[in-house]
Amino acid sequence: MLAYSEVTEFSGQVGDFRAKVHRRARYVDQSKCTACGACAEKCPTRIPNEFNFGLNERKAIYKDYAQGIPSVYTIDPNHCRVLQGKKCGVCAKVCQAKAIDYEQKDYDVELNVSAVIVATGYELFDATQIPEYGYGKLPNVISSLEMERLLSAGGPTSGHLTRPSTIRGEVRLKELPKLIAKAEKDENQDGLVQLKQEQEWLEDHVHRFHLAKKLGFIQCVGSRDFRFHKYCSSYCCMHSIKEAIIAREHESETQSYIFYMDLRTVGKGFEEYKVRGAEVSGLKYIRGRVAEITQDKDLNPVVRYEDTERRTVQSLTLDMVILANACSAPKNTPKVAQLLGVALDENNFLKTHPNRPLDTSVPGIFTCGCAQGPLDIPESVAQASSAAARAAEVVMTGGQALAV
């Protein structure tokens, strides 16, 4: 397993590919680290945790999640004080296994392989491209993956549906006393008044709004939209229904509304799941496109939509809105494709053979999962086993199987 690594050079042909893999330094000796976490506990540097979309903080020495494999900590060289030329060294002092190594260097590995499987996955569609939904501006409008982190017992809120405006408000409330003390010292009267007003407002807001109980899910954000992706991202209908069902399991008073164009619940047991969502978890499915999301003075998102079944335009005030972001090809896919010499389709997913759906344009290079187009987990797993079988054919026959 070569984690924290990237393929940088690639050449050859089926049965005899050569690849250079660049292995980035973790500044932690993988053979010694026991992943006890003492280093992260004592590390003085706090930065937004990208694994949880900045909903909490991590340290400069970190592990994305507790069960992460390989079970080893990594130092972020952009934020570590020592690697930025300052004084610190706390992690090296507390590490009983003596695993910290600030001198560790990146290095390259040369590989000779018979076949390649490209499973580079997808990226979430950037919803800031749809300004009318206010993503990035309205604090309580979040992406489907941010919702996952909020629902997760191992996430930033331990599974409570705390509104992001409350999470950020609590962080800001901790900072404010220091800023107020500074303003008092500097005799900055205008600043002081402003800060005190902000503190008062936030204390009231955090006190009155805690858990999100009235949720809106907006489907097809960036998919089936001619401005962005024409295709259907396939898994988002089920994904939103699942998040709404789990939210209800966490808090029985939760009421969810799902705004959809069509609910595409195609798959084994999927339609039944949708029906169960309505019957058992009280989900309300509303057929219609949301035109705009604004917010009221309490930072509650207000959704304006056309109910196409009732033929009326309506507004609904919610606690939190979750966008079903489209499944986009990762931004660096063209670079990866150029490196490997494989063709892409019009949506920047890997182009596949019409009769052999996991074969790319290069013999001996296969693909599976969302690298070739949007898929849910069961389909990705099925494709992965299939791609493994195709790769095994090449290995067993030295590439002869592909000559047909």
Next chain:
Amino acid sequence: MASNEVLIIGGGIAGMQAALDLGDMGIKVHLVEKNPSIGGKMAQLDKTFPTNDCTI
């Protein structure tokens, strides 16, 4: 001489499953992942549909 190893680029659910299957066949696999941990998007998910099983 032709190699009998396979390179998998991407350590998400698809890459991991392909690596496990090839490993079970006795084929040596190099699984390359750009992030510090494997798991990909799936590791960020809480539960999966339609059974609400835990992902990790």
